[in-house]
Amino acid sequence: MSERDSPPPHPRVVVVGAGVSGLTAARLLSESFDVEVVDKGRKVGGRLATRRVGDATFDHGAQFITTHTSEFAEIVARWEQAGVATSWFEGRIGPDGSVDTDGHTRFRGDATMRDIAEHMAEGIDVRVFTRVAAVERLDSGWRVRLEDDTHLEAEAVLLTAPVPQSLDLLTTGGVELSAADADALQAVAYDPCLAALVALDGPSGLAPPGAINRSTGPIDWMADNQLKGVSTTPAVTIHATAEFSRTHWESPDDVVVAELLRSAGLSSGPRDDGVYVQRWRYARLATTHPERCLVADSVPPLVFAGDAFGGPKVEGASLSGAAAAEALASLLGRADS
Ligand SMILES: Cc1cc2nc3c(=O)[nH]c(=O)nc-3n(C[C@H](O)[C@H](O)[C@H](O)COP(=O)(O)OP(=O)(O)OC[C@H]3O[C@@H](n4cnc5c(N)ncnc54)[C@H](O)[C@@H]3O)c2cc1C
Structure with missing residues (x-):
């Protein structure tokens, strides 16, 4: 048979x-x-996602984890104890990268965000x-x-x-x-998000902890994966706003990356071998x-x-x-x- x-x-x-x-x-x-x-x-993880492009590593879906319920705080505490999650910074990131205390820790994967999902999948039958x-x-x-x-x-x-x-x-x-x-x-209903993953030929110029949160214009969020502790080489994740993502959904990758980099104001340029665009059709919830x-x-x-x-x-x-x-x-x- x-x-x-x-x-x-x-x-x-x-x-x-x-x-x-x-x-x-x-x-x-x-x-x-x-x-x-x-x-x-x-790999497992879905939108808890990490990607390697050459020697650069990018968290390219969820950027950090916050806890607003005691149920979930207990789970994140267990991830910390298991060594897969750790604090990235405390507070809300502003458009210029400054941090405004709001009483909430932003957790990241100790190595990468996807490692948290790999940890969750241990012992489960996953294909x-x-x-x-x-x-x-x-x-x-x-x-x-x-x-x-x-x-x-x-x-x-x-x-x-x-x-x-x-x-x-x-x-x-x-x-x-x-x-x-x-x-x-x-x-x-969901909003889409175009994510540009860009390996750089030098430092990004972002200040620690290594992120900006603009929410308007082409760029919603940008993070320096090296400052975050994810990448050994300079590598930025740039998330476009929902509006930009809808407008440019069908645009070629090079157009998307050029538009986002023009607005990013980074100190270094992209490496020829280190650019990737991820299209998240169902990125974040609108309803x-x-x-x-x-x-x-x-x-x-x-x-x-x-x-x-x-x-x-x-x-x-x-x-x-x-x-x-x-x-x-x-x-x-x-x-x-
Ligand atoms: C760009 C971006 C930034 C984000 N930033 C943050 C953040 O900073 N903080 C935060 O908390 N959240 C953030 N989020 C949201 C967070 O990632 C999601 O809320 C969460 O990961 C969703 O988990 P889920 O299990 O509901 O769905 P998913 O992670 O989407 O899992 C669904 C799974 O179903 C699988 N699947 C779909 N169709 C099929 C099929 N036909 N057959 C087999 N498998 C299938 C997919 O491959 C996927 O793995 C962000 C998301 C994106 C995209």
Whole structure:
């Protein structure tokens, strides 16, 4: 019998997405259930992302982590104890790079932001480089079709991709949600972000701690990854504003980089071999769903989670993952009893 003919793997829960929300949920669910996580990316982390371009290293998604709830503060404290997170600076960065105390620590990955996700993924069954093509309904569960023409079957599915991507998977699989769920999910909206990763031929000229936060004009945020402690060589991450990103979404990379560098005012120029543009179509939330997760009506156990639910950012994603795990554990526990 060929591998294609053998029965599909049958975990009780398939989690789509190995970002903060998916990994948080998978860790909690794995204590009681057989869980498999699939992610289309080369590595875990999703928007908690780090990239190497030559000898330069860039955090190019989330830049820092803040804690506003005691639940999440405890998690970050555990990451600090494990040596994967550390304080970057205290306070709010201004347009000129000065720091205005607001009582909140900005945490960074001790080495990189993605190392935090790698730490979260330890001991969990995660398949990277595995893109889900569709999610189809079975009589008592779900078939998760993968792009390589294989599939998984599970009693429950947790969708943690940005909501429009999760909805596409269900549409392709012919799954209809209740009108209330569809309306709630379609109300979620994201802003895009063009991120230029630029290795420099000398110091950036930014002052410690190594960031500016402009929020208007072409540049929203810029960070010096060397001052941050991520890169051994000068390397800046420049995040464009949502407005600039929309206007230049289809522009060639060199145009995007030239426009952003013109506005950046750096002390050194780009290295020929060290420029990359990341297009985050679903970068940050413009409209969130009020609850920490959404349990779909009238279908086998299907839950939506991610930073779109309850609150944005890494903290929101973590709390949403935990809420989704609790909801799924209760649905599966009911099925067992
Ligand atoms: C430019 C930028 C700057 C940011 N800055 C900050 C910041 O400073 N502080 C902060 O707290 N937050 C910041 N954020 C937001 C933060 O990164 C996110 O809120 C958080 O990482 C979201 O986690 P998540 O698990 O909800 O989603 P994601 O990290 O997006 O995870 C979803 C996962 O689903 C996977 N996926 C999608 N479709 C499929 C498919 N078909 N098959 C398989 N896998 C799939 C993706 O590959 C991804 O790994 C920033 C984000 C961006 C983009």
